[in-house]
Amino acid sequence: MDALAPKETLITLRNAGVRHGARTLVSGVDLTISRGEIVTLIGPNGSGKSTTAKLATGVLKPTMGSVTRKPGLRIGYVPQKLTIDWTLPLTVERLMTLTGRHAQADIEAALEAVGARRLLKAAVQELSGGEFQRVLFARAMIRKPDLLVLDEPVQGVDFSGEVALYDLVRQIRDTTHSGILMISHDLHVVMAETDTVICLNGHVCCRGTPSAVKRSPEYLKLFGERAASTLAIYEHHHDHEHHDDGCVVPEGEAHDHHHERDHDHHDHAGHDHVR
Amino acid sequence: MSVTTITTTMRGTTMFADYFSRALIAGIGLAVVTGPLGCFVVWRRMAYFGDTMAHSALLGVALSILLSINMTLGVFAVAALVAGALIVLQRQATLSIDALLGILSHSTLAVGLVLVGFLTTVRIDLMGFLFGDILAVSVEDIAIIYGGGAAILAILVLAWRPLLAATVSPELAEAEGLRPEASRLVLMILMASVIAIAMKLVGVLLITSLLIIPAATARRLSATPEMMAVVAAILGAIAVVGGLFGSRTWDTASGPSIVVMALIVFLVSLAVPVSRLFGRRVPHGA
Numbered sequence A: 001m002d003a004l005a006p007k008e009t010l011i012t013l014r015n016a017g018v019r020h021g022a023r024t025l026v027s028g029v030d031l032t033i034s035r036g037e038i039v040t041l042i043g044p045n046g047s048g049k050s051t052t053a054k055l056a057t058g059v060l061k062p063t064m065g066s067v068t069r070k071p072g073l074r075i076g077y078v079p080q081k082l083t084i085d086w087t088l089p090l091t092v093e094r095l096m097t098l099t100g101r102h103a104q105a106d107i108e109a110a111l112e113a114v115g116a117r118r119l120l121k122a123a124v125q126e127l128s129g130g131e132f133q134r135v136l137f138a139r140a141m142i143r144k145p146d147l148l149v150l151d152e153p154v155q156g157v158d159f160s161g162e163v164a165l166y167d168l169v170r171q172i173r174d175t176t177h178s179g180i181l182m183i184s185h186d187l188h189v190v191m192a193e194t195d196t197v198i199c200l201n202g203h204v205c206c207r208g209t210p211s212a213v214k215r216s217p218e219y220l221k222l223f224g225e226r227a228a229s230t231l232a233i234y235e236h237h238h239d240h241e242h243h244d245d246g247c248v249v250p251e252g253e254a255h256d257h258h259h260e261r262d263h264d265h266h267d268h269a270g271h272d273h274v275r
Numbered sequence B: 001m002s003v004t005t006i007t008t009t010m011r012g013t014t015m016f017a018d019y020f021s022r023a024l025i026a027g028i029g030l031a032v033v034t035g036p037l038g039c040f041v042v043w044r045r046m047a048y049f050g051d052t053m054a055h056s057a058l059l060g061v062a063l064s065i066l067l068s069i070n071m072t073l074g075v076f077a078v079a080a081l082v083a084g085a086l087i088v089l090q091r092q093a094t095l096s097i098d099a100l101l102g103i104l105s106h107s108t109l110a111v112g113l114v115l116v117g118f119l120t121t122v123r124i125d126l127m128g129f130l131f132g133d134i135l136a137v138s139v140e141d142i143a144i145i146y147g148g149g150a151a152i153l154a155i156l157v158l159a160w161r162p163l164l165a166a167t168v169s170p171e172l173a174e175a176e177g178l179r180p181e182a183s184r185l186v187l188m189i190l191m192a193s194v195i196a197i198a199m200k201l202v203g204v205l206l207i208t209s210l211l212i213i214p215a216a217t218a219r220r221l222s223a224t225p226e227m228m229a230v231v232a233a234i235l236g237a238i239a240v241v242g243g244l245f246g247s248r249t250w251d252t253a254s255g256p257s258i259v260v261m262a263l264i265v266f267l268v269s270l271a272v273p274v275s276r277l278f279g280r281r282v283p284h285g286a
Helices: A049-057 A104-113 A129-141 A159-176 A210-215 A217-229 B002-043 B047-066 B071-092 B097-118 B126-131 B139-158 B160-168 B170-175 B180-202 B207-219 B225-250 B254-271
Strands: A009-020 A023-034 A038-042 A064-069 A075-078 A147-151 A179-183 A189-191 A196-200 A204-208 A232-234 A240-242 A248-250
Touching: A009 A049, A009 A179, A023 A049, A023 A064, A023 A179, A023 A196, A023 A204, A038 A049, A038 A189, A049 A147, A049 A179, A049 A196, A049 B170, A075 A129, A075 B170, A104 A129, A129 A159, A159 A179, A159 A189, A189 A210, A196 A210, A196 A217, A204 A210, A204 A217, A210 A217, B002 B047, B002 B139, B002 B160, B002 B180, B002 B207, B002 B225, B047 B071, B047 B097, B047 B126, B047 B180, B047 B207, B071 B097, B071 B180, B126 B180, B139 B160, B139 B180, B160 B170, B160 B180, B170 B180, B180 B207, B180 B254, B207 B225, B207 B254, B225 B254
Parallel strands: A038 A179, A038 A196, A075 A147, A147 A179, A189 A232
Antiparallel strands: A009 A023, A009 A064, A196 A204, A240 A248
16 A cells, blocks of 8 residues: 555544433544554543444444544454353354355455464364454454454453464554554553554543653543553564464574563553553 | 944044144244244343243233234234333343343233133133144144245345344444344344244243254254254254154143153253364364
């Protein structure tokens, strides 16, 4: 894709909000997502992240403000949590065509792209958290969506899986140029490639590039100095490879890979995790 | 005395082939529909929901007689109304869904029974409505079963993908442009229809067993949803045939015999660890 081509705007929220009965779930959200852009929503529980994502996908209609979608906008959705009951026999192959018909070659290519080709015939109930998440990515991608909505995509995935999934998001953005709306499950973690971080707390409390948000007084006020000092921003280092099952393999045993992020924030007060 | 017995038996035998084959044809037709539809009942954990709709069928019978309307239509309408009422109550009520189901299930059955008691002008075979009378099916009944059944299966096939997507994740289905609420409505209507056509055959108390048992049995034998639907239809037909022959051999009630046969097939399937054959992933790193 031509880097100089004007970016097509996929979706625009203007002062959008949702009121449910007497409760305002979220209000005053301004948000634009263009092709090839990554927007990340962060905020505490109940801050309106999911509601905002649902406004974007059209599952919820705004009761305030407006939501404009590009006509015919194709959305690929990776849900927050998907438990598939044992009573439903579902192979990965069948899951790929859940919401639409796709050619066998496309199915295999989509799984190949996320390193899950060998899981084609596996039952979804047998997959590990990381494997399932990869398969869900592939399922969303096979639709060739204009906009990919990822609801807490790395939740419940172990650390190496998390790193691998962030790499995958980056790769998807680079190869498909779809817009990406991501909800982060962790207040403190944002991908470095994120173009805009929107920090929600019932309303937009601050926004900007990851490093700008990290320094913004609103973010500090909401989450405290210590939280801000631990806002980890993932960057990409080509120091590892992936097995097709998503395991991260460091290049050579002696190499440390640089994705380590300590989950114990207390130990890291004052450290700068922006690399 | 002995002469009378012999003539009855003879008349029975000549008639037998006729009504028995009618029962077989009707039962198989029904099982082919309840199998696939029952898969959704199992997947969506709607067993009690289906039971509640089925119990309301007796109310449908009583009301159709009172208002002198077509019984199949009356049963369908009442079952659909009960389903609608459940959805509405579920949205706003403070009671849990199982309490709501319990209330509606038993109160519709009770109101139906009370109403039947008031119908002094018409003689009603209550046992027939509660436990079915498959041996009494007429050619007209068979026409209703096959016509209605074909329509139900056609809708099921046409709406299969959105129905399944909505079952896996309503949120995902909606985000990707499908309409899970509409899917749910379609499913309710299909269930009300199947209850309306099944009531005469197996009765209001046993209808849900034909939905659930074959589908539950099929699970262990299937790797995909589509396969499970087909296997459930076949297993349901086996239960009907086995149950009817069993009921003829041992002179047992036909409806319950079919359900017992379905149960036997289910129990046998438990002994076979076939699910291991399907969807088994390649051993890690091997």
